[in-house]
Amino acid sequence: MITLLDYGAGNVRSVVNAIESLGETVRTVAAAEDILSAEKLVFPGVGAFGSMMAILNREGYVGPLKAYLASGRPFLGICLGLHALFESSEEAPAVEGLGFIQGTVKRFAVDRAVPHIGWNGLAIRQPSRLFEGLAGDEKFYFVHSFHVAPEDPAAVLTTTDYGYTFVSAIQKGPVLATQFHPEKSGRNGLRLLENFIKPGVQATLPDIRPEQTRLAKRIIACLDVRANDRGDLVVTKGDQYDVREEGEVRNLGKPVELARGYYEEGADEITFLNITGFRDFPLEDMPMLEVLRQTSRKVFVPLTIGGGIRNYTDVNGRVYSALEVAAEYFRSGADKISIGSDAVTIAEAYRQTGRKSGDSAIEEIARVYGSQAVVISIDPRRVYVHHPADVDHHVIETALPGPEGQKYCWYQCTVKGGREGRDLDAVTLARVCEELGAGEILLNCIDRDGTNAGFDLELIKAVKSAVGIPVIASSGAGRVDHFLDVFRRTEAESALAAGIFHRREVPIGTVKGFLRGKVEIRS
Numbered sequence: 259m260i261t262l263l264d265y266g267a268g269n270v271r272s273v274v275n276a277i278e279s280l281g282e283t284v285r286t287v288a289a290a291e292d293i294l295s296a297e298k299l300v301f302p303g304v305g306a307f308g309s310m311m312a313i314l315n316r317e318g319y320v321g322p323l324k325a326y327l328a329s330g331r332p333f334l335g336i337c338l339g340l341h342a343l344f345e346s347s348e349e350a351p352a353v354e355g356l357g358f359i360q361g362t363v364k365r366f367a368v369d370r371a372v373p374h375i376g377w378n379g380l381a382i383r384q385p386s387r388l389f390e391g392l393a394g395d396e397k398f399y400f401v402h403s404f405h406v407a408p409e410d411p412a413a414v415l416t417t418t419d420y421g422y423t424f425v426s427a428i429q430k431g432p433v434l435a436t437q438f439h440p441e442k443s444g445r446n447g448l449r450l451l452e453n454f455i456k457p458g459v460q461a462t463l464p465d466i467r468p469e470q471t472r473l474a475k476r477i478i479a480c481l482d483v484r485a486n487d488r489g490d491l492v493v494t495k496g497d498q499y500d501v502r503e504e505g506e507v508r509n510l511g512k513p514v515e516l517a518r519g520y521y522e523e524g525a526d527e528i529t530f531l532n533i534t535g536f537r538d539f540p541l542e543d544m545p546m547l548e549v550l551r552q553t554s555r556k557v558f559v560p561l562t563i564g565g566g567i568r569n570y571t572d573v574n575g576r577v578y579s580a581l582e583v584a585a586e587y588f589r590s591g592a593d594k595i596s597i598g599s600d601a602v603t604i605a606e607a608y609r610q611t612g613r614k615s616g617d618s619a620i621e622e623i624a625r626v627y628g629s630q631a632v633v634i635s636i637d638p639r640r641v642y643v644h645h646p647a648d649v650d651h652h653v654i655e656t657a658l659p660g661p662e663g664q665k666y667c668w669y670q671c672t673v674k675g676g677r678e679g680r681d682l683d684a685v686t687l688a689r690v691c692e693e694l695g696a697g698e699i700l701l702n703c704i705d706r707d708g709t710n711a712g713f714d715l716e717l718i719k720a721v722k723s724a725v726g727i728p729v730i731a732s733s734g735a736g737r738v739d740h741f742l743d744v745f746r747r748t749e750a751e752s753a754l755a756a757g758i759f760h761r762r763e764v765p766i767g768t769v770k771g772f773l774r775g776k777v778e779i780r781s
């Protein structure tokens with residue numbers, strides 16, 4: 259029996275799912291006594307350091323946690339569950355941590371995109387039971403803006419490199435804690451969790467111990483989901499956002515089965531977009547939530563879900579906030595949510611007033627779940643102009659001239675699945691959303707969507723150079739070399755595709771096989 263400390267701040271379902279998939283039973287802490295009586299305690303922290311410690315204090319968990327840690331029983335902290343063990347954090351300087359490990363938690367100070375999101379390696383520093391059966395060169399999933407800095411080098415279990423070397427796991431007797439997420443790290447992550455759970459596992463030092471580690475470029479499979487005309491929930495795919503073929507919604511398969519298949523083939527992440535979210539309200543769209551629940555029981559890589567995340571008033575006049583909608587998605591197994599149309603509305607309001615409202619969906623969800631959980635999905639379309647001064651937008655010079663030979667263009671944001679263009683450009687939208695607290699940009703391109711013509715590198719370069727958060731390049735992948743192009747010629751951290759995966763024209767394994775040895779990827 260594994261005891262799980264869920265202090266109610268976010269998605270711990272994936273941890274429960276991962277442990278249950280190993281055949282274990284999970285008991286969730288409901289009162290302080292449950293911590294004291296635990297035999298093996300797992301603490302997956304979520305959210306922010308200050309609010310986590312506030313809840314632990316309010317619930318009376320701090321004393322029992324300190325007693326448990328001192329008792330010599332097994333403990334596994336994950337992410338913020340690692341940070342909690344330290345004395346303090348730069349994320350909330352006035353707040354005291356549990357102080358089990360001397361040292362502090364520091365904000366990443368690197369000349370790279372923060373949060374550090376994705377699959378990175380471990381330089382293993384000492385033997386541990388966690389490593390039984392691992393070769394040592396595996397990559398694990400990270401998503402964080404802060405990292406720990408223990409004073410005692412003896413506590414360092416692994417380090418990882420991202421701009422500089424930081425401590426990515428600690429070990430002090432039976433107390434283990436990782437910055438990365440084993441529950442989101444595929445088969446190797448499950449193995450690591452199993453090593454923690456199983457009795458009689460020996461401490462091992464894997465054979466391969468890289469001195470330096472590298473963050474992998476991610477390959478993401480995207481599933482656009484909607485009900486077809488018969489009411490079945492299907493994965494569909496548009497050509498420049500038009501998903502109908504001979505009047506019918508294209509049906510490319512069942513969402514859970516496809517997601518499971520992509521996970522098995524090596525997808526680093528799965529994204530679901532409820533493409534009718536702008537007109538249907540997700541909380542009434544129970545099948546979509548069920549898709550997420552079922553997928554998260556079988557798929558152990560990060561899941562993003564988008565569509566319909568905004569404030570909503572139902573027919574009875576009950577008002578739902580975007581935060582409530584997101585909360586339901588997180589509870590159902592999402593690790594990140596993606597906001598499309600509402601991000602445009604929020605950015606327009608911000609530009610008009612010149613100040614943050616403080617209660618926009620982006621700000622609220624980032625405050626409660628952290629920036630890394632908020633992805634902005636941008637649906638831009640090229641608008642050509644003869645001269646940069648013709649419009650008050652971020653204009654680029656393009657190597658692909660317009661129909662009248664125009665040498666310049668800007669990328670117009672659209673809402674409602676591309677149906678409505680707005681007076682806002684994609685570069686400005688990305689910048690504003692970053693300022694409001696978004697953690698990642700999913701950069702689509704309507705002109706390229708479903709064309710197999712390759713990514714719009716000009717768009718990706720323009721947005722990537724305007725923001726400091728990671729960018730997912732999307733739309734247009736048709737061949738393996740398109741992925742190499744996007745990684746060699748832009749700074750995008752990941753590349754997303756849909757059509758070629760669904761139609762099995764270019765499977766994920768083929769993309770990864772082609773990229774191996776050319777760019778850093780997760781094997």
Ligand code: 1PR
Binds near residue numbers: 481498531702756
């Ligand atoms: O506006 O917050 O409700 O979110 C709706 C979400 O649904 C947005 O993220 C928007 O991008 C998406 N969406 C809406 N309508 C469509 C449509 O196709 N009619 N899908 C749509 C956009 C997602 C793309 C696609 C890539 C790769 N498709 O990410 O997967 O273009 O495709 P490809 O590899 O086949 O070229 P809200």
